[in-house]
Amino acid sequence: MVRGQPVANSSSEGRIVEEIEALIDELELLKGEGSVVLVIVNSRDVKEKLINKIVERFNANVVEVKRGQEIIDMLKKGENFEVLILILPDELTEDILNALNNYRELFYRCGFPSVVICNLDTLNKIINYAPDFWRYRGSVYDLTAVILPMKFSSLEEVGRFIDMCNYLLSIVKNDNERVRLLIELADAYVHKFAMTADENDLKVAEDFAEKALKIAEELKNEVLIKEAKDLLKIIRTYNSYLSPEADR
Amino acid sequence: MRAHDLVQAFKNFKVEPLKSEEEFKEFYVERPEQTPSPIEEILERLKLSDNPEKYLFLGFRGCGKSTELYRLKIELENLKEFLPVMVSIYELDVNDIDIRDFLVLLGIKLIQTAKEKGIRIDASVEEDFRDFLTNVSHVREEEIKTASSIGGGVDLFGLIKAKLGLEATTRETIRKELTLKITELISRINNLIIEIEYESKKMIVIIADDLDKLTRFVQAEDFFYKNHRLLTQISAHAIYTFPISLGFDVRFPHVANAFDDYFTIPQVPPFKKDGNIWNEGFKFYENVVARRMDLNLIGEDALKKAIMSTGKLSEFISIVRESCIYAHRRRDSKIRVEDVRKALDKLRTFYSRTLTEEHMEVLRSVHETKDARDRGVEDRIVRDLLFSLMLVEYKVDEELWYEVNPLLIPVVREE
Numbered sequence: 091m092v093r094g095q096p097v098a099n100s101s102s103e104g105r106i107v108e109e110i111e112a113l114i115d116e117l118e119l120l121k122g123e124g125s126v127v128l129v130i131v132n133s134r135d136v137k138e139k140l141i142n143k144i145v146e147r148f149n150a151n152v153v154e155v156k157r158g159q160e161i162i163d164m165l166k167k168g169e170n171f172e173v174l175i176l177i178l179p180d181e182l183t184e185d186i187l188n189a190l191n192n193y194r195e196l197f198y199r200c201g202f203p204s205v206v207i208c209n210l211d212t213l214n215k216i217i218n219y220a221p222d223f224w225r226y227r228g229s230v231y232d233l234t235a236v237i238l239p240m241k242f243s244s245l246e247e248v249g250r251f252i253d254m255c256n257y258l259l260s261i262v263k264n265d266n267e268r269v270r271l272l273i274e275l276a277d278a279y280v281h282k283f284a285m286t287a288d289e290n291d292l293k294v295a296e297d298f299a300e301k302a303l304k305i306a307e308e309l310k311n312e313v314l315i316k317e318a319k320d321l322l323k324i325i326r327t328y329n330s331y332l333s334p335e336a337d338r
Numbered sequence: 339m340r341a342h343d344l345v346q347a348f349k350n351f352k353v354e355p356l357k358s359e360e361e362f363k364e365f366y367v368e369r370p371e372q373t374p375s376p377i378e379e380i381l382e383r384l385k386l387s388d389n390p391e392k393y394l395f396l397g398f399r400g401c402g403k404s405t406e407l408y409r410l411k412i413e414l415e416n417l418k419e420f421l422p423v424m425v426s427i428y429e430l431d432v433n434d435i436d437i438r439d440f441l442v443l444l445g446i447k448l449i450q451t452a453k454e455k456g457i458r459i460d461a462s463v464e465e466d467f468r469d470f471l472t473n474v475s476h477v478r479e480e481e482i483k484t485a486s487s488i489g490g491g492v493d494l495f496g497l498i499k500a501k502l503g504l505e506a507t508t509r510e511t512i513r514k515e516l517t518l519k520i521t522e523l524i525s526r527i528n529n530l531i532i533e534i535e536y537e538s539k540k541m542i543v544i545i546a547d548d549l550d551k552l553t554r555f556v557q558a559e560d561f562f563y564k565n566h567r568l569l570t571q572i573s574a575h576a577i578y579t580f581p582i583s584l585g586f587d588v589r590f591p592h593v594a595n596a597f598d599d600y601f602t603i604p605q606v607p608p609f610k611k612d613g614n615i616w617n618e619g620f621k622f623y624e625n626v627v628a629r630r631m632d633l634n635l636i637g638e639d640a641l642k643k644a645i646m647s648t649g650k651l652s653e654f655i656s657i658v659r660e661s662c663i664y665a666h667r668r669r670d671s672k673i674r675v676e677d678v679r680k681a682l683d684k685l686r687t688f689y690s691r692t693l694t695e696e697h698m699e700v701l702r703s704v705h706e707t708k709d710a711r712d713r714g715v716e717d718r719i720v721r722d723l724l725f726s727l728m729l730v731e732y733k734v735d736e737e738l739w740y741e742v743n744p745l746l747i748p749v750v751r752e753e
Contacts (some may be wrong), residue, residue: 250462
């Protein structure tokens, strides 16, 4: 079961809160059983909120995975906790992918559910390079929509927001603010694409995000560089959904 | 107006910061050059900087911080390139504030200041902020209508500001909503800044006063140590007052590094480190009195007693004010030393009641060594005594020393 959609119709934060609640309910049901719940999340804030919620409710062991062996050790020896939370790194190594793929059955043999947290980019790697683990997964929760900082309930609202950002972009003097506005515009076009499924919107989003990245790099503003890159990753992932043959 | 009798003098010695240009013209006294106000330097830096600067502004209670910030505001208003926006947490519930409340207040103050100055705000930018606030505050259309029908021109922004200050439930709702949307709020504040700066052709300077008065230590810690990054994301020049007690924390350098600089406003000592009168400092206090009342309304020895027994601006002003009442009640036209002594005794009793033996030990040691340090990171006695003004930090030129509040020196000596 894949809960939530990549982007479309999932931008409401109320929905995200519901998703977290649903995940907690599912973990309650899975208590004492081995299982894998995959959570896709891009925003650090949301990741922290999710982990805090789980830790509040369960005796959980949180592991920031650096090596594949850590996953194997935890699954083999872990006894004193109710939930294992594995946070996968942004750059997935072959060692970690192999551990997930080759030791997938351990997730079901141990006596606790495992919540595996990754971002959209690493999810793609898992699908391609740890296909057996992907096949063995239980539920998937998609919390990526929260990375999109704005919420829109209608096309009209997105349109108004885009007009406002374009206006502000025409008068802004501060370069860091210019980058922020470009990112917000890119983000708004991703939302628009989610509502219209018009590929042109995604193309416009990509153009804005690329412009933002270029200026952010010139400014050497690491925070904005990361934001622009994260958004570009999302846009390109959606692009790859639209034209999967482009990946082959 | 300079007082010619004690009744007017009593009115002139309000323990409140100077605010208006007229008050500054009448009452402001420049500090000695050895203990300067940092405002001139801040002003100079703002003029030279193209990018939004973020400063922390530190100073002990009652040393004249707010007065200096109002002076900065007036100086900025007189320059065509700046638009100062004053924000004070006293507009909220000072006992229960967190960074989210402050940021909402900041957004509202930006809009209100622009409106007061007749600066047009593009409808789309204002609407966007209005919609966002309506969503996070759950304020209903009917509430706004009811509030505006009562009168006083209360709009959504005024209503939310009032509710934030008065209603715990509104604060809880807004905080909960903003947990995941704080970045959105900051983006919207920055949108307002872009728009107002463009329309006014001025650079906004946010002056956040009274943040140093966050009542609980934990509250101040949460505000500055956990959330200071949010304050630096505001895309305008900003000066944030900072609780001096946190300035003594080992984490302070880490926080200070996130800002462009920090400035401390010193107390003006009327005496030197060795206890002898420091003429420039003494003269400063004398001028404060001379600006507010005829010097023949206070005896020379009474004035000296008031200056040397306080050594801190707001306490000095409050002692003279109190002395005015005592003299007036004696039906005298002049403050005598006995009036000052009476006022000092009253304040001294108030302080000394709270002193423990542990405090006394520290006070004795500071009075002897002119140095003040806690024994360990966990030890907070010195910091608490500084915060409650029982200890005072003085800095003249580059020489820094500590002294027991002059008011309490007789208590320490008696012991």
